Each structure stands twice: as structure tokens, then as C-alpha cells.
Amino acid sequence: MAHPHTPDDRLARALTAASGIDFAGARLNPVSGGCINRALEVAAGGRTWFLKLNDAAALPMFEAEADGLAALAACDAFRVPRPLAWGTTDDEAFLLLEHLQLRPLASAEDGRRFAEALVELHRDTDEQFGWMRDNYIGATPQHNTPHDAWARFFVDCRLVPQLQMARAKGYAGALGRDADKLLERIPALFLDYRPRASLLHGDLWNGNAAIAADGTPVIFDPAVYRGDRDADLAMSELFGGFPPSFYATYRSAWPPAEGYELRKTLYNLYHILNHLNLFGRGYLGQAERMIRTLASELLR
Missing domain, CATH: 3.30.200.20 (Phosphorylase Kinase; domain 1)
Structure with missing residues (x-):
């Protein structure tokens, strides 16, 4: 100690x-x-x-x-x-x-309050996707060059840099040719879905969320940018998730559009690739499975 x-x-x-x-x-x-x-x-x-x-x-x-x-x-x-x-x-x-006195989200009321706050955050929107400066996702540089088109932003500023790093670390063969084909087909996911450029936390897993002593929801360790709000929701389901009341409250206030489950896999692929690049081969199998899932839908 x-x-x-x-x-x-x-x-x-x-x-x-x-x-x-x-x-x-x-x-x-x-x-x-x-x-x-x-x-x-x-x-x-x-x-x-x-x-x-x-x-x-x-x-x-x-x-x-x-x-x-x-x-x-x-x-x-x-x-x-x-x-x-x-x-x-x-x-x-x-x-x-x-310094704040914090505790993890635990109760149904915690989840409800946190969801209400996240809806409010996501209703802060702008015209362009990205941010006025680059920042970091964990210890990895995160590119935030402003784009008018969300799909192009996500390909150019999220997936391409992570795939380049993964290949430089020797994972090119394992990730396969499907990854390159996916990059070409991702815009097809957004022909009928046009997300707003919401203010996002950017790294919203349960380790970066808490409740203050007075019951107020708290977030910290951000990787802020403007993007599809589903990217925050998707990451909230990784690494332990949030209380069920969080998801029920958020979806009641602002339901995700049709196709969320596939977008969730796409958005979380970014974070799993980042973990692969930061922490090593233990995340390779999960990245491969996510690419196969996306490929089965987008490369048919």
C-alpha cells in the first residue's frame, strides 16, 4: 500500500x-x-x-x-x-x-439521472463533425479534422488511423482484406440516416462516469468531439455497461434510429482497435469478429 x-x-x-x-x-x-x-x-x-x-x-x-x-x-x-x-x-x-467525492453508478435513480444529463449533452449540436483541435483517446492521438459528412469523418479520422497503427504493429494479416473493403462501404450505412453533430464525451465507458455526493451525474477523462450520439451510447455498452435504467431512460427520451445495433458494432470497433494498439494481441480476436460482423452486412 x-x-x-x-x-x-x-x-x-x-x-x-x-x-x-x-x-x-x-x-x-x-x-x-x-x-x-x-x-x-x-x-x-x-x-x-x-x-x-x-x-x-x-x-x-x-x-x-x-x-x-x-x-x-x-x-x-x-x-x-x-x-x-x-x-x-x-x-x-x-x-x-x-477534487470531487465520487461513487460509481449503481441504483436505478443513478442511471436515470445520468441518462437525462447525457440527452442534454447530446442536444448540444453544431454544423460540422470533429473538433477545433486534435486530442487523445487514452494515450492515442485522436484526429478531429472538421468534416461536413459524418461517414467520411469516421472513416478518415477514426478507423483509418487505428488500422494503420495496427498494421504497423504486425496485425495486418489477422485483420484481413475485409477491413479495407469495409472502409469503402461504410458511407452506405448512412444513406438514410443523417446524424446530428452532437457534443460527445468520446470515451464514455463506466470508468469515466460517476455520481457526486449530492447525486449529480459526473463525467471526466473525455475525448471530446462532435459526432453521432450513438457513438457515446455504443461505447457505454463496452467494458461493463451502465445500469438498465440508464438505457431505458435515454431511449425513452430520444430513441436511436433503426440500424443502431450495426452502428454500435462499427463505432465500438474504433475503441477495440485502440485497445489492440495500446494493450496488445488480447483484443485481436474481438476486432476480427467485429470486422466479420460488419462485413457480413455491408459486403453482401
């Missing part, structure tokens, strides 16, 4: 300079859970903050996270941990965030 410790002088000075808060003599308490960044609670002057640390080269990732959190906060659908400061020491990048 890790024990609280004091930040080194460089980190304390950098945090103080960036935030205006005196972190001399602060206490750092490591927090478990993340696999990309080091996470800590920071106590100083009778208050507590949440701190992420990584190598100095990771500063753009923290800058993008702060941008995404600000965009979600501006929508005001969810409570979002406020980014307070970010920067680097000689060898570390840091992101200092508001």
Missing part, C-alpha cells in the same frame, strides 16, 4: 506558479485506477485537489483534456471536475483538477 509523501521542490514550485495555490509542504496520496497517468490526491492548506502526472512529453495530452473538460462544463449537463492548472517541470507534466 502506498503512503502519503511530499512533492519534490520542482513539482511544488510548478504547481504553485501555475495555480496560485501554495503547495509547499503539500501531501501527495497515490490513487489507484489509471493505467496511463499517475494519479494522486494533493492536500495543502486544508483543501484537497486531484493531480495527474506523466512524462513531460505528455503535456499536450493534459492540455487536450483540459480543453475537453471545459467544453463539457460549458454545456452544463453534467458536473465536471474543473481543470485548475497544467504545465511541466523539467521531466514531468501535470494536470491539477478539482
Whole structure:
């Protein structure tokens, strides 16, 4: 078990300079859970903050996270941990965030409230798909070049970069020629379905969702962009899912259009390819199965 410790002088000075808060003599308490960044609670002057640390080269990732959190906060659908400061020491990048007391979604009421907030977030729409800057999905760069057409955006900015990375890692043969054929046929999925460019969390699995002490829904660790709202819904079904009341409430308020199940497989292929690229061969079989499912529908 890790024990609280004091930040080194460089980190304390950098945090103080960036935030205006005196972190001399602060206490750092490591927090478990993340696999990309080091996470800590920071106590100083009778208050507590949440701190992420990584190598100095990771500063753009923290800058993008702060941008995404600000965009979600501006929508005001969810409570979002406020980014307070970010920067680097000689060898570390840091992101200092508001500390919130959180618990996982568990009850039917939790699911209902979270769904109502997500509907509100998704009703924040714009004309173009993408975002004003690139950001990250996990530790992977995520391209957000604005597009007028959703299908072209999803092919060019989501699937193509992931497939290129997978092939560079030696998975080309396993993923097969069907992947290239799919890229050509994906626009056919959207001939009769024209999604709005909704504000999306972008990485909406249950580990990035919580409930605050007062019952308010909270989201964090975003990969924000504007896209089909079904992409958020689809990812919510990966890696454990949300309470049944979440899906019932969301679908009652704003039912997905016909064809959602196939779109869900398409959108989640992006995340499974990303896990393949980040974490290795354990996700290869799932990626292959998803490509075969899509191929059986789109390449007939």
C-alpha cells in the first residue's frame, strides 16, 4: 500500500506558479485506477485537489483534456471536475483538477439521472463533425479534422488511423482484406440516416462516469468531439455497461434510429482497435469478429 509523501521542490514550485495555490509542504496520496497517468490526491492548506502526472512529453495530452473538460462544463449537463492548472517541470507534466467525492453508478435513480444529463449533452449540436483541435483517446492521438459528412469523418479520422497503427504493429494479416473493403462501404450505412453533430464525451465507458455526493451525474477523462450520439451510447455498452435504467431512460427520451445495433458494432470497433494498439494481441480476436460482423452486412 502506498503512503502519503511530499512533492519534490520542482513539482511544488510548478504547481504553485501555475495555480496560485501554495503547495509547499503539500501531501501527495497515490490513487489507484489509471493505467496511463499517475494519479494522486494533493492536500495543502486544508483543501484537497486531484493531480495527474506523466512524462513531460505528455503535456499536450493534459492540455487536450483540459480543453475537453471545459467544453463539457460549458454545456452544463453534467458536473465536471474543473481543470485548475497544467504545465511541466523539467521531466514531468501535470494536470491539477478539482477534487470531487465520487461513487460509481449503481441504483436505478443513478442511471436515470445520468441518462437525462447525457440527452442534454447530446442536444448540444453544431454544423460540422470533429473538433477545433486534435486530442487523445487514452494515450492515442485522436484526429478531429472538421468534416461536413459524418461517414467520411469516421472513416478518415477514426478507423483509418487505428488500422494503420495496427498494421504497423504486425496485425495486418489477422485483420484481413475485409477491413479495407469495409472502409469503402461504410458511407452506405448512412444513406438514410443523417446524424446530428452532437457534443460527445468520446470515451464514455463506466470508468469515466460517476455520481457526486449530492447525486449529480459526473463525467471526466473525455475525448471530446462532435459526432453521432450513438457513438457515446455504443461505447457505454463496452467494458461493463451502465445500469438498465440508464438505457431505458435515454431511449425513452430520444430513441436511436433503426440500424443502431450495426452502428454500435462499427463505432465500438474504433475503441477495440485502440485497445489492440495500446494493450496488445488480447483484443485481436474481438476486432476480427467485429470486422466479420460488419462485413457480413455491408459486403453482401
